[in-house]
Amino acid sequence: MVTIKTEKEIEYMRESCRIVKETLEFVGKNIRAGMTTKEVDELVYKYITSCGAYPSELGYEGYPASSCVSVNEVVVHGVPGDRIILDGDIVSVDITAEKNGFHGDAARTYLIGNVSEEKKKLVKVTEECFFKAIEGLQAGSPLYDIGYAVQKHAESNGYGVVRALTGHGIGKSMHEDPSVPNVGRRGTGMRLKAGMTICIEPMINMGTHKVVFNSQDGWTVSTADGKPAAHYENTVLITETGVEILTL
Ligand code: MF3
Ligand code: CO
Ligand code: CO
Numbered sequence: 001m002v003t004i005k006t007e008k009e010i011e012y013m014r015e016s017c018r019i020v021k022e023t024l025e026f027v028g029k030n031i032r033a034g035m036t037t038k039e040v041d042e043l044v045y046k047y048i049t050s051c052g053a054y055p056s057e058l059g060y061e062g063y064p065a066s067s068c069v070s071v072n073e074v075v076v077h078g079v080p081g082d083r084i085i086l087d088g089d090i091v092s093v094d095i096t097a098e099k100n101g102f103h104g105d106a107a108r109t110y111l112i113g114n115v116s117e118e119k120k121k122l123v124k125v126t127e128e129c130f131f132k133a134i135e136g137l138q139a140g141s142p143l144y145d146i147g148y149a150v151q152k153h154a155e156s157n158g159y160g161v162v163r164a165l166t167g168h169g170i171g172k173s174m175h176e177d178p179s180v181p182n183v184g185r186r187g188t189g190m191r192l193k194a195g196m197t198i199c200i201e202p203m204i205n206m207g208t209h210k211v212v213f214n215s216q217d218g219w220t221v222s223t224a225d226g227k228p229a230a231h232y233e234n235t236v237l238i239t240e241t242g243v244e245i246l247t248l
Pocket of ligand 1: 094
């Protein structure tokens with residue numbers, strides 16, 4: 001179900017999203033080579049709970065941690081554990097926080113130490129995909145204009161756009177309708193409405209768009225060719241005249 005938020009609900013969304021934003025800033029200041037992905041998760045848990053919020057990935061469909069920490073070839077849903085973050089890695093951290101019954105959701109891909117130019121470019125283009133997607137977006141815009149913009153920018157740089165996972169609506173539930181794909185045909189899809197809150201989250205691969213799902217842990221999604229991937233996500237509010245990025 002697509003939900004339209006009231007002014008009061010939008011206030012709650014703003015607060016949860018601010019906590020997500022601050023947590024990611026805190027992670028950005030502290031993440032470094034030599035840490036395990038589990039140690040990153042501990043930072044996330046401590047920060048979010050210190051804000052009086054709940055890290056709503058924890059326990060979500062049985063998910064065992066407070067964050068997704070995805071290194072290099074892991075696209076998304078990297079389960080925090082013993083993997084040591086190395087100099088030259090790119091690490092995406094994707095978190096959600098719930099407060100007053102509403103969720104915020106965002107992800108950043110961090111550069112660890114001396115990162116190769118080609119990986120740096122992947123991360124930069126992935127962020128640009130998000131900003132291309134929100135260009136001109138407002139109430140009345142066709143939903144699949146988002147995917148069109150992401151796909152055009154990523155593919156023109158020679159990258160693969162992940163199709164197996166998408167962005168989504170968000171509010172009282174972490175995942176609400178509509179599904180927000182990162183590929184699409186311009187001018188198609190439902191029309192966005194003011195008061196909708198959605199997560200736009202390009203997942204961009206250096207090589208093939210194809211991904212593999214880890215059947216051992218049930219979560220980790222990696223590139224099929226083992227090449228690196230980047231992820232960038234914000235929760236945005238659709239307004240009559242544009243968007244408000246709630247997690248920036
Ligand atoms: N934050 C993720 C998203 O962008 C959801 C992760 S669910 C988890 O939609 F259970 F894997 F944490
Ligand atoms: Co997320
Ligand atoms: Co999301």
